[in-house]
Amino acid sequence: MIPVQGFEGATVAVLGLGRSGLASARALRAGGAEALCWDDNPAARDVAESEGFTCADLTRPGAFENVSGLIVSPGIPHLYPKPNPVVLAALRAGVPVDNDIGLFFRSFATAEWQNFDIAPKVVAVTGSNGKSTTSALIHHVLEQAGRGTQLAGNIGRGVLDLDPAVDGDVIVLELSSYQTDLARALTTDVAVFTNLSPDHLDRHGGMGGYFAAKRRLFAEGGPDRAVIGVDEAEGLFLADQLSEGPGDDRVIRVSVAEKLSGPGWQVFARKGFLSEWRKGRQVGSIDLRPIRGLPGTHNHQNACAAYAVARTLGLAPKVIEKGFASFGGLPHRSQIIAERDGVTYVNDSKATNVDAAKKALGAFDNIRWICGGLEKEGGLGDLAEATGAVRKAYVIGREAAGFAMQLKGVEAVVCNTMAEAVRQAVAEAEAGDTVLLAPAAASFDQYDSFEKRGEDFGAEVKRALGF
Missing domain, CATH: 3.40.50.720 (NAD(P)-binding Rossmann-like Domain)
Incomplete structure (x- = not known):
């Protein structure tokens, strides 16, 4: 405590x-x-x-x-x-x-730190998608490297339930916009912005308020290092606001959309290869393709952010790569739960909005897609560009029929329940297919949480496969 x-x-x-x-x-x-x-x-x-x-x-x-x-x-x-x-x-x-985040930051440092050889550090991760995986991946890499570390915030333990810091400890916090918006203190050592897409807009009075809530982690806290995903305009703007010029390596720019260049510090992934560049030359790289716990471009973005943080904490690229290789992924986030007869079953129940679902759909081929639930503001229009690998959609939820009608260009069947969707998908799946739960919607029409929805998917898959 x-x-x-x-x-x-x-x-x-x-x-x-x-x-x-x-x-x-x-x-x-x-x-x-x-x-x-x-x-x-x-x-x-x-x-x-x-x-x-x-x-x-x-x-x-x-x-x-x-x-x-x-x-x-x-x-x-x-x-x-x-x-x-x-x-x-x-x-x-x-x-x-x-809130509790503000209490944590005003209370974490104590007079005992004067006796430490290495002062504890706090890494805080925010963004719309990927912040849980990024936080867990940073924590895992540090653990595998033998560094003292604790994981808390919007994942794992509450921040005030953490143990008092010891010499050299690294605290990794996942922070939602609800948490950053209200905290009166946000003094991190390293702050991470993964990406931004519309979510929680009613809670923040629109997209501008939502971005402003995320931005507070950087504007209020003044981190020593900032790791910024720059594949959206908001990330580009934030990186520019924090930087004193192109060569300012206090800001590490991260991308999975393009090769980054310039005299500063960049980490990007292209075609499954992560590259680190500093002062105009490559200083590190990792082949992400064989790492099963990090499938797809969206997870490669998470890997880039986690890699950048680990480098700021002094870890060598080979040490980070070893940590990546042993990372099993998080429940309900591109989680492989079963494989049989050449068919892979993947639980991405955390894909509760359109942007997260698009990223999940982009990670696999030959998809039998289980989707639907409580639709969020903005509709499903943007999903059309990401459904090229979908062989068939199996739609669940109270408003499954309306949801299915919006899936233009995709063969869709209204199943209503998870049990029926899984039953049909399993019966029709062929070798090389992926049965993917990526709802693109909230869970609250049928489940108490996305976790409960993912657990139900896993249970129905095991039932259908006779596990």
């Missing part, structure tokens, strides 16, 4: 008592503060009270008298589409609003 600094003897309100909220309350208490908790769910309040925390309705008049701060869980809106009433009350009372 990371005890929170700066609130000793003060009362701090905590809104939302899920994983991050309870961890915040515990860390505040460990730092000598009193946590005043609230959640609309009585069961969540019961859990907090069983741990000795005081729960009080923060919507009541005068609730923020003598309160020094409000810590908000990431799922709770603080501005768009409209502020939660508790957040609005705190704003009107002039009470500073923060």
